[in-house]
Amino acid sequence: MMKATRLLIIFFITSLMLSSVAQAARLSLVGVDDLATGSYSNQPSGFTAPSISSKSGFGGGLLLDEMVSREVMFEIGALYLTREYGSSGGSISGVATDSTTTTQHVIQFPVQLKFRLLPMLHIGVGGYLSEGVGSIDSQDSTNPSQSNSSESYSSANIKKTDYGLLGSVGLSLPLTMTTHFIVEGRYAYGLANVYADPNSTGLTIKNRDIQILAGFTFALGSHR
Secondary structure (H helix, E strand, C coil): CHHHHHHHHHHHHHHHHHHHHHCCEEEEEEEEEEEEEEEEECCCCCEECCEEEEEEEEEEEEEEEEECCCCEEEEEEEEEEEEEEEEECCEECCEECCCEEEEEEEEEEEEEEEEEEECCEEEEEEEEEEEEEEEEEEEECCCCCCCCEEECCCCCCECCEEEEEEEEEEEEEECCCCEEEEEEEEEEEECCCCECCCCCCCCEEEEEEEEEEEEEEEECCCCC
8 A cells, every 4th residue: 555655646746747837736735633533333242432532633735736627626635644532431341441542643645626616615525545654642541641652553453544535615715816825624534444453353443534724825827
């Protein structure tokens, strides 16, 4: 899957270079507030899923919009995200699991078709591929003074690669002829089971994320 990630990066850079010289395009530099949570299903006997609470995790990145028509744009991007969430109330065989705050760092590659509904309003539909980087950090919520613990994705039985559907709605506010300020809300609906399931219990965990993006868009060519 790392090969696929490298190919996406090459595709993004190539599209940026071609767009800047061949056709109208817009490059956006954005910050991201990611509110992460998850969905549990196929829970095995004796397992009670914890309650998941979203926490703000900040990141940022680049988005490239290529103009398909006056009302339609094709977007690709690369975002560095921090997924942070709390978990409590779970149990295994009647034994309560620790209440923890977990932090993951991922690089997400969104792909969308964006439709302009009004001069400053658009919606988008598409998908994403993401790859975990670094380690997974955990903090005991009942004892904040205790130092964080870190472990690899494989040790935590979590898969690095995730993919899913993406929907968005956003506003683009003109500042100059070539620069806009953008605010966008996104919902990422994970389709992949990110639990490695070493004991083949059938447990399924899928990611869910609400993202708030804000930043600046710069025109790279003439717009129709």
